[in-house]
Amino acid sequence: MSHFDVAAAAVQAALDAGARYADARVMHRRYESMFARNGDVEELTQSEDAGIGVRALVGSSWGFYAVPDLSDGAARAAGGRAAKIAAASARVPGPAADLVPVQARTASWSSECVIDPLSVPLSDKGDLLVHATKTMREHGADQAEGLYHIWDTEKWFVSSEGHRIDQRIRECGGGIASIAVGDGEVQRRSYPADRGQYGTRGWEMVESLDLGAHAARIADESRALLTAPPCPAGETTLILGDEQMALQIHESVGHAIELDRILGWEAAFAGTSWLDLNQLGSLHYGSELMNITIDPTLPGALGSFGFDDEGTPAARRHAVKEGRWVGVLAGRDSAAVAGLDYAGSVRADGWARLPMVRMTNVGLEPGPHTLDEMIAATDDGVYMDTNRSWSIDDRRLNFQFGCEIGWEIKNGRRGRMLRNPTYTGIGPVFWRSMDMLSSEVVPWGTPNCGKGQPGQIGHTGHPAAPARFQNVRVGVRG
Amino acid sequence: MSIELAQRVLGMVPAGVEAEVFVDHMARALTRFANSFIHQNVADATTTVRLRLHADGRTASGATTVTTDEGLRGLVSRTLDAARLCPPDAGWPGLAPPAALASEGNWNEETAKASPEARADRVRAFVDAAGGLETAGYCRTLHWSAAFANSAGQVVTGRTAEVAMDGIARVEGADGTARVASGRLSDVDGAVLGARAAAKARAGAGAVELPPGRYEVVLEATAVVDVLHNLSLYGFNGKAYNERQSFAEPGAQQLDAAVTLVDDPLGDTGLGIPFDAEGTPKRPVEFVSGGVTQAVAHDRRTAAEAGGESTGHAGLGVRTRGALPVNLGLMPGPAASSVEAGAVIDPAAASLVAGVERGLLVTDLWYTRVLDPKSLVVTGLTRNGVWLIEDGELTRPVRNFRFTQSYPQALGPGAVLGVGGQATVFPDPWGIAWWTAPALRLASWNFTGGASG
Numbered sequence: 039m040s041h042f043d044v045a046a047a048a049v050q051a052a053l054d055a056g057a058r059y060a061d062a063r064v065m066h067r068r069y070e071s072m073f074a075r076n077g078d079v080e081e082l083t084q085s086e087d088a089g090i091g092v093r094a095l096v097g098s099s100w101g102f103y104a105v106p107d108l109s110d111g112a113a114r115a116a117g118g119r120a121a122k123i124a125a126a127s128a129r130v131p132g133p134a135a136d137l138v139p140v141q142a143r144t145a146s147w148s149s150e151c152v153i154d155p156l157s158v159p160l161s162d163k164g165d166l167l168v169h170a171t172k173t174m175r176e177h178g179a180d181q182a183e184g185l186y187h188i189w190d191t192e193k194w195f196v197s198s199e200g201h202r203i204d205q206r207i208r209e210c211g212g213g214i215a216s217i218a219v220g221d222g223e224v225q226r227r228s229y230p231a232d233r234g235q236y237g238t239r240g241w242e243m244v245e246s247l248d249l250g251a252h253a254a255r256i257a258d259e260s261r262a263l264l265t266a267p268p269c270p271a272g273e274t275t276l277i278l279g280d281e282q283m284a285l286q287i288h289e290s291v292g293h294a295i296e297l298d299r300i301l302g303w304e305a306a307f308a309g310t311s312w313l314d315l316n317q318l319g320s321l322h323y324g325s326e327l328m329n330i331t332i333d334p335t336l337p338g339a340l341g342s343f344g345f346d347d348e349g350t351p352a353a354r355r356h357a358v359k360e361g362r363w364v365g366v367l368a369g370r371d372s373a374a375v376a377g378l379d380y381a382g383s384v385r386a387d388g389w390a391r392l393p394m395v396r397m398t399n400v401g402l403e404p405g406p407h408t409l410d411e412m413i414a415a416t417d418d419g420v421y422m423d424t425n426r427s428w429s430i431d432d433r434r435l436n437f438q439f440g441c442e443i444g445w446e447i448k449n450g451r452r453g454r455m456l457r458n459p460t461y462t463g464i465g466p467v468f469w470r471s472m473d474m475l476s477s478e479v480v481p482w483g484t485p486n487c488g489k490g491q492p493g494q495i496g497h498t499g500h501p502a503a504p505a506r507f508q509n510v511r512v513g514v515r516g
Numbered sequence: 517m518s519i520e521l522a523q524r525v526l527g528m529v530p531a532g533v534e535a536e537v538f539v540d541h542m543a544r545a546l547t548r549f550a551n552s553f554i555h556q557n558v559a560d561a562t563t564t565v566r567l568r569l570h571a572d573g574r575t576a577s578g579a580t581t582v583t584t585d586e587g588l589r590g591l592v593s594r595t596l597d598a599a600r601l602c603p604p605d606a607g608w609p610g611l612a613p614p615a616a617l618a619s620e621g622n623w624n625e626e627t628a629k630a631s632p633e634a635r636a637d638r639v640r641a642f643v644d645a646a647g648g649l650e651t652a653g654y655c656r657t658l659h660w661s662a663a664f665a666n667s668a669g670q671v672v673t674g675r676t677a678e679v680a681m682d683g684i685a686r687v688e689g690a691d692g693t694a695r696v697a698s699g700r701l702s703d704v705d706g707a708v709l710g711a712r713a714a715a716k717a718r719a720g721a722g723a724v725e726l727p728p729g730r731y732e733v734v735l736e737a738t739a740v741v742d743v744l745h746n747l748s749l750y751g752f753n754g755k756a757y758n759e760r761q762s763f764a765e766p767g768a769q770q771l772d773a774a775v776t777l778v779d780d781p782l783g784d785t786g787l788g789i790p791f792d793a794e795g796t797p798k799r800p801v802e803f804v805s806g807g808v809t810q811a812v813a814h815d816r817r818t819a820a821e822a823g824g825e826s827t828g829h830a831g832l833g834v835r836t837r838g839a840l841p842v843n844l845g846l847m848p849g850p851a852a853s854s855v856e857a858g859a860v861i862d863p864a865a866a867s868l869v870a871g872v873e874r875g876l877l878v879t880d881l882w883y884t885r886v887l888d889p890k891s892l893v894v895t896g897l898t899r900n901g902v903w904l905i906e907d908g909e910l911t912r913p914v915r916n917f918r919f920t921q922s923y924p925q926a927l928g929p930g931a932v933l934g935v936g937g938q939a940t941v942f943p944d945p946w947g948i949a950w951w952t953a954p955a956l957r958l959a960s961w962n963f964t965g966g967a968s969g
Contacts, residue, residue: 073836079603081836085579104560106581123557126632130639132553160601181759219760224890303550306652306684390560427885431897438895440887493946514964516893516920
């Protein structure tokens, strides 16, 4: 039996057991990671998983069941079990459920990949990390770390509406970090970001980072941070680097525009959203420089795909246009509840997890400035870069972020290095204060977005550029 | 079956190669509700085989869910190939020697076999008990069995079963919560939890904003879980300790004398598999006794680096994050039965609230992130209810705060004004871990921002 046949058998079994809609995903994933510390490879992990997850809609109630067994019998049993679980859900039923229409398709899609990352010799990959971590040690790192991750995912999707879609998505990336231990505190510098940079690309993604070339610099910076003055406390003009901007977008825009949160479906755990659907199309989210798109079609970005896990083809749309909130991340059922006519943002972390609303690539369109212009135009402020900590409330309003490094800006010039830079604010107030935005957009990848119960890890992309904000509270300390 | 699978894989490994195999079978079912109806209802049953090999001085590990002969041979072959290509592993600590388990784990048949209907009925009871308030949350059951075998002759099996329920009720912008974990299905009563969450939500309506600053606090047991979690992840993590990134100094009086922290998956309320990923038997480990730091958690590698022995805390999956306690509990203080808990205050917190002249009662700490791992300065927010305490009484609900606080400093000598007399087991919000906590009265907590910024 082909994987499509297995998925079709599961769907049919769910229908036979009373489902009015069912879909199934067969997935096969291979994963490899390497972690090096202080010039040695400390851990190499390779894993493989394969299975089928079946979703069934009985009346207005959903059920989901998954097994790591791709036999016809196991698939049929899983389909029946999903329908049985859906029937149990009807003991606490919700309002009538519907799905926004999606044209049934037979399609195939693969992400771009120049160098298959799993075929690159382990010794080459190890040499890269060993060299970079040795260099950091030689430049004063107390702990020098390097890592990469590779995911190779194949999936076959079948729905009772006639979808038959297969996709292969290869993702990889990596990074390095230098840790300097001082008297009572620890400083960290990483490149290109904490946990690295990732995309739906082959090993060429890691090669393009040129990790070794940045090892000495970040080790030097981590040591220098131990004696740098602390970020001053108060309100000031804040310039954020593109990597921190990616996190700012992720936390204070990406999660806020998830329709399941807006509808209250995540109220008990991840939280809700400050956004009210009645204001979709009219709410002033940020300044006119703020143009944010939801775009899973971006080649090479980490949140890219051909079709989401409900079979909706990837499509670009605005979430925020010239500062106005105009779009959400939606699935077929949540869109129907909200009265919207589009979905396309539903994905699952593997075959054993229920597809749910997730970010794709949510990011900024380029602005008219450059980072140098922003610094030159700032008399008194702070420039911060590279995320170190992130915390935001359950409505995605009140945030506090910490960066690895900051610099004083005085009279249009970058001055002293600052340690422990933090800033805090309220999402829409902050975004409305953005008065300069760079054209230097980088498609940052976030491979560790947690959501859902049981927990799921999502891979999301965030095109981001440096930006300037006014009257921001910085230097919050314990 | 799991042990046969483990031994089958071990049999595929060539002679002379050190090998360890961990097979686990996790059947997890989770019924989730929001807007007072079940909107997600999921289950999966997954067997995972994890293999670690050490050949010619080099180490590699792999895992698969493909348990056919071909799948298992592929796992062994890939992992051997990987080991050959890895640089020498000078820190290889060797395999765990044969050692008997102290227990096979806490197991309950009724919990392990709980049906979707049993979970849905608990949700129904939670929703009904909330008296018309909007509700959300989950009821989860899982059974987890594991087998371990290594080429040094250690062979062990164990199993556990768990039920957990966690929910909120909502009214006029206020959320109230109730949650619990147990090995026994009969311990989880949706009606009790739903009524409690609703009472707290009603008492939280009309909250006012207070200025940020330092306040005396009573952390309800639910909030103490976050303190335990961060102490485990950053403080008692043997890898962080070896790298001098932890505050822990064994032998030093670092916390208040009222603080005793014990990791124990084997006691009456313990949950989890009774051995770690390296086959080392679990045992109760006292990390802090009377405020004096006693130990940090080690797997075999971090123990070897520190010149000690494994404490049985090797984790599954990626081991580079270090060895962590995942059953950490704060020992309760003396029982105080004379104070009436009422509908709002957690029974474990009632006697502590009675002693506060002016302070805050905090239900949950949320989205906490570490600003500096060594001093363990954490920022986060309050959630699911904050109340002003005046002269031992709750006088009004308060809007949520942001805080920035060193956790060891908050628990430091002289800073703990009371530990509740009753501890509850709570599920970890993310992973497979459990925390046992009473309420805690602390002299000072640094609230650095209000709800409006």
